[in-house]
Amino acid sequence: xxxxxxxxxxxxxxxxxxxxxxxxxxxxxxxxxxxxxxxxxxxxxxxxxxxxxxxxxxxxxxxxxxxxxxxxxxxxxxxxxxxxxxxxxxxxxxxxxxxxxxxxxxxxxxxxxxxxxxxxxxxxxxxxxxxxxxxxxxxxxxxxxxxxxxxxxxxxxxxxxxxxxxxxxxxxxxxxxxxxxxxxxxxxxxxxxxxxxxxxxxxxxxxxxxxxxxxxxxxxxxxxxxxxxxxxxxxxxxxxxxxxxxxxxxxxxxxxxxxxxxxxxxxxxxxxxxxxxxxxxxxxxxx
Amino acid sequence: xxxxxxxxxxxxxxxxxxxxxxxxxxxxxxxxxxxxxxxxxxxxxxxxxxxxxxxxxxxx
Numbered sequence: 001x002x003x004x005x006x007x008x009x010x011x012x013x014x015x016x017x018x019x020x021x022x023x024x025x026x027x028x029x030x031x032x033x034x035x036x037x038x039x040x041x042x043x044x045x046x047x048x049x050x051x052x053x054x055x056x057x058x059x060x061x062x063x064x065x066x067x068x069x070x071x072x073x074x075x076x077x078x079x080x081x082x083x084x085x086x087x088x089x090x091x092x093x094x095x096x097x098x099x100x101x102x103x104x105x106x107x108x109x110x111x112x113x114x115x116x117x118x119x120x121x122x123x124x125x126x127x128x129x130x131x132x133x134x135x136x137x138x139x140x141x142x143x144x145x146x147x148x149x150x151x152x153x154x155x156x157x158x159x160x161x162x163x164x165x166x167x168x169x170x171x172x173x174x175x176x177x178x179x180x181x182x183x184x185x186x187x188x189x190x191x192x193x194x195x196x197x198x199x200x201x202x203x204x205x206x207x208x209x210x211x212x213x214x215x216x217x218x219x220x221x222x223x224x225x226x227x228x229x230x231x232x233x234x235x236x237x238x239x240x241x242x243x244x245x246x247x248x249x250x251x252x253x254x255x256x257x258x259x260x261x262x263x264x265x266x267x268x269x270x271x272x273x274x275x276x277x278x279x280x281x282x283x284x285x286x287x
Numbered sequence: 288x289x290x291x292x293x294x295x296x297x298x299x300x301x302x303x304x305x306x307x308x309x310x311x312x313x314x315x316x317x318x319x320x321x322x323x324x325x326x327x328x329x330x331x332x333x334x335x336x337x338x339x340x341x342x343x344x345x346x347x
Contacts, residue, residue, distance in 0.1 A: 013339075014326075015313040023311065037313060062344040090344070137346015207346075238347060255347035 008033040008285045009052030011041070011068060014060045017261040021274030022056075028275070031282050038064050043071035054078045054285040056277075058257060062090035062135050065257065080284060081256050085233040089256030091134050092170050095232055098254075102231035104224070105250040107242075108173040115155035118169035122151050128174040131158070134165060137255070138207035144174060175244050180204060181252065182215055182241040184225035185263055185273060186234070188280040191222035192273065195266040212262035214270065221249065228254050235284075236277060238263075295333040299323040306333050 008026075010033050012019045026033050034052050038059045047053070055072055057079050059065035069083035081089070088094040099106040108125055112118035122129055128146045131154055145151040158169060180198040184191050194217040199210030206212060225239035228251045238258030243249050260273045267273070291308035300321035310316065314327045315338050324338035 013313060014315065015311045016315075020311060020314070035312060060345045061342055062346070133343075135344050140343075140346075257347050259347050 007053040008281060009036045009055040010034070010058060011036045011038050011055050011072075012058035012060070013037055013039050013064070016060075016259070018259055018274070019058050021264070022058075022277050022281075025272070025275040025278035026281065029278055029282060031278065031285075033281075038068045041068055041071075043068075043075050045075065047072070047075040047077050052077065054080070054281075056080050056281050057086065060257065062086075066090060078284070080281070081234045081236060085235070086256055088232045089234055089237065089254050092132055092253070093134055093168075095254050096170075096172075098231045098233075099228060099251050102227065104228055104231055105248065107175050107250055107252065110171045112169040112171060114167060115159040115169055118155055118158075118171055119148070119151060121169075121171055122148070125171055125173050127151070130172045130174050131155070132170045132172065134168060134170050139203040139205035142203055144202060174202075175242055175250065175252075177242045177244055180213075182221060182243070182249075183212075183263060184217065184221055184239045184241060185258060185260060185271075186225050186229040186237045186239060187273075187276045188235055188283075189226060189230070191217060191225045192276050193217055193263070193267050193271040194221060194225075195263050197262070206259070206262040210262075212266040214266045214268070224249060224251065232256070235280065293330075293333040295335045297321060297323060297325065298335055298337055299325075304335060306330075306335075 055077050057065055057069050066086045069079040069086050072079050073083050088098050093111050096109045110121040112121045131143045133141050143154050180196045181204045182194055184194045194215040196213045196215045197204040197210040204210040228239045229237040232254045234256045238255040240253040241249050242252050264273050293306045294303045297304045297318040302320035304318050310327050312327055316325050325335040326338045328334045328336045
């Protein structure tokens with residue numbers, strides 16, 4: 001047994017298909033790891049000697065994932081993805097800002113500090129547009145607005161939400177696209193595969209019933225996905241690309257806690273995501 | 288091949304829930320009687336709790 005592998009911890013409050021496949025791959029490779037439940041985690045001072053010195057963060061809740069990573073890093077633990085990457089990928093505006101800062105193509109986006117300002121910003125972006133919560137996933141509460149009257153009604157609800165953060169409104173142009181998008185999975189700076197997500201609904205989230213299909217990974221898509229993951233600082237990411245009616249490809253989202261059940265089913269034996277991630281973890285833990 | 292399973296009580300409806308030997312702690316299973324989502328809180332001994340509700344910041 002490699003003497004460095006026991007230093008690896010896996011942090012997750014919910015063990016799903018993804019965590020199970022990564023843990024199984026680690027076991028197949030003979031790597032020891034410690035399962036850590038963030039619900040019983042507190043960090044005081046430096047990490048004790050017997051604690052894992054390298055933690056793979058798979059916590060499903062964004063805020064707990066970010067603060068756990070930050071606290072562990074402050075205690076001297078190496079965390080993957082880093083706390084900084086988790087902060088960026090868990091927040092749609094931070095992600096957009098990182099993509100724009102790196103000069104990568106992404107849909108026209110605005111951040112309005114109040115619902116009233118959002119209504120004005122929508123006049124610039126034009127309709128149809130999309131209002132998205134800054135934090136959240138699986139397409140929840142992502143709302144397509146087709147005209148000012150609809151936007152005004154939606155923003156009235158937004159204004160009534162209790163959280164101050166909810167009143168900062170993220171807006172994006174709705175890119176006319178085919179009924180599918182492209183999900184590229186990036187592990188350690190390499191695009192390991194791609195799939196189409198096709199759905200009858202305009203939100204092509206697997207969580208909303210979109211169907212996953214294998215997609216040959218083109219060099220340009222691979223390069224764009226790797227650049228997007230690098231822009232947000234993520235070692236492991238699921239990058240969503242969309243192609244508009246003129247064939248221009250833009251980066252829609254970068255997911256730092258990538259779910260890959262549908263991806264793995266679409267890829268079949270072409271790629272083993274759990275094993276690719278396990279290999280990266282073993283290499284990084286030994287570094 | 289013989290399949291090893293364990294039994295635990297559903298915390299919602301008190302039915303006997305079958306747990307496969309290869310489950311991991313913090314995995315979610317479903318009670319076949321009441322359909323509650325249950326979290327494996329321990330495998331030795333097998334112990335179940337109601338799974339946490341999905342929160343707004345959950346996801347990828």
